[in-house]
Amino acid sequence: MKIAVTASNNNGYESKVNEHFGRSPFFAIVDTEKEEIDLVKNPAAKASGGAGVQAAQLISDQGVEALLSGSVGPKAYSALTSGNIKMYSTKDETVRKAVESFENNDLSQLTSPNGTPRK
Amino acid sequence: MKVTVLSGKGGTGKTTVAVNMALSVPDIQLLDADVEEPNCQYFLKPNFNKSEEIYREIPEIDQNKCTACRKCVDFCEYNALAMMLDEVLVFPEICHSCGGCEKICPEDAITEIDRELGVLKHSSTQYDIDFWQGELNIGEESSVPVIEALKEKSDLQKDIIIDAQPGTTCPTIEAVVDSDFGILVTEPTPFGLSDLKIASQLMDELKIPYGVIINRAEEESDYIIENYCDKNNIDILLKIPFKREFAYLYSDGIPFVIDYPEWQAEFKKVFTEIRGVLDEKDYSN
């Protein structure tokens, strides 16, 4: 299964998990079966508006099924929900730890946005 | 004559000037164009008797016609559209209502529908001012269409005072852009001076004549503003002194000309002076 993890820098599994989704500088796209990792730059990090929506589009186009992030805003939440992408909140420091926690079922699934206002 | 009251930042006394001036000049129309935080109402205590919703257009997708070609998603500069599992999603809050997606859709799958953006309210206040207020709905981002609609209420038979949003971004520009004159309100502190510089830069760029009113004026500090105005040939129209009673009246929502009617003459004088400046300018043109 393919999952995406927000990343503050581009350092493979040791990349730092980024607290926020929309303007996260990178996404680590991890294939849990093949144990492959690919870091993609997030163009939405520089968007003047609608960053959450654009970022959701990007990871959906990558074919991921789950997202691990510190927080997810309301617009991104609704886009990801429509894209059948499950969201998990993580406080882990590195991508490696976050993926481990996910595989051990230690992360709780988000059932509402936790990053910006609920409208 | 159309006069807009503005300032580089909030809290300098813009609304105080707009309201007290409106109460000092006969047969005036007051437009509150600070649509994010319209505060004239706390001083005028209007009974709103008319209101009009302002709408903007947002896209609606006919999923039966949509072939998921994604042209609209790629076109949108604001990321207001996304394609998830072959379905186009619309995010109305970020949409700027440019109409581009509707125009470029090759399948005619997009139509535009109305969404409420804000409201205009009208009242003849107890003080007999023809008062219109624009209000942006919470959560909406673009004030400009509300301000445009508000300005359409201008009664050109009357003198008009507009209370603009503080700052120098689009909503402020929209409020002031077709005014005959701008009143920049400031206070004699380094903050006031810095904000005045920003506001006067804007007025210079827009080529609108303007003057300054110093609010909370104090003899020992007015030089901060006066030196700058002297150097740049900007007229100081009026000084409103710092008085604790004025601060109290403000806090309680009472325009100070009500309790200190002698100030009406001062505001009236400013208004006449502005008219003089403009007539002279017309004449020399």
Added chain:
Amino acid sequence: MKKITVISGKGGTGKTTLVSNLAYLAEDLVLADCDVDAPNLHLLLNPEVEETNIFKSNKLAIKDESKCIDCGICNEVCRFNAVSPVNYEIDPYKCEGCGVCVEMCPENALSLKLMETGEIYNSTTRFGPMVHANLKVGSDNSGKLVSEVREKAVEKGNKIDKDLLLIDGSPGIGCPVISSITGVDLVLFVTEPSRSGFSDLKRVAQVIEHFEIPALAVINKYDINKDISQEIVEYLKENEIELVGKISYSSLVVENLRNAELVVEQEKKSKVSQEIINIWKKIKTNIK
């Protein structure tokens, strides 16, 4: 590092004055001025700019005159009245960079271009590093510049291992204020007892409410109108916002501001300084 953003809804309630006095009391911290429309913090803290970065975010339509055939389609399709009906010039203040004219121009004479919207500064003050910015007059504040300032300050603070980041937040209730509080540990409201100040406090609190961020409040110049101050106290209680102090009106504050000095530094023993010192103590217990 703990992050605190100070906001007010309405301008002129004393937000920046309080931030700079708290900076003095905190002694060692990182500062950010997210009031990018009318930045004032630098006037009191005299930062020395070490690095300036150009910030680009707004797109504008730009016309290639050599290709333009004056067909006027751009004017017809523009929803923002940004194209003059006379000479088809584009008004940079009105253009929102939507790209409709670019798409519809039969001669490909138009294109969207990223424009310079401001500058971001990495600076040093006597209390620690400070990140601030300057928005170009007439540019639209998208909140993006605010995010950038906040993020740069967080980055700086993490790098040199500071304990506290104090952010002078954006005014109003729109996108910039949300950008200035994203990801912080604590929000501090500075309000004043006036009808409009109270109303704006309620509006901004309504916007902030949805974030799970603890909020504290200070009533500045509380004795100007004690009745409204009391109403605010009750409102705060109902909304579970802790009141960490009231500051009395004092001409000392204005006098120091006029000279670009800090009242807690110059008049340590005054009543108003003691009030601010107590506020700082209460904030500290909230971020432990």
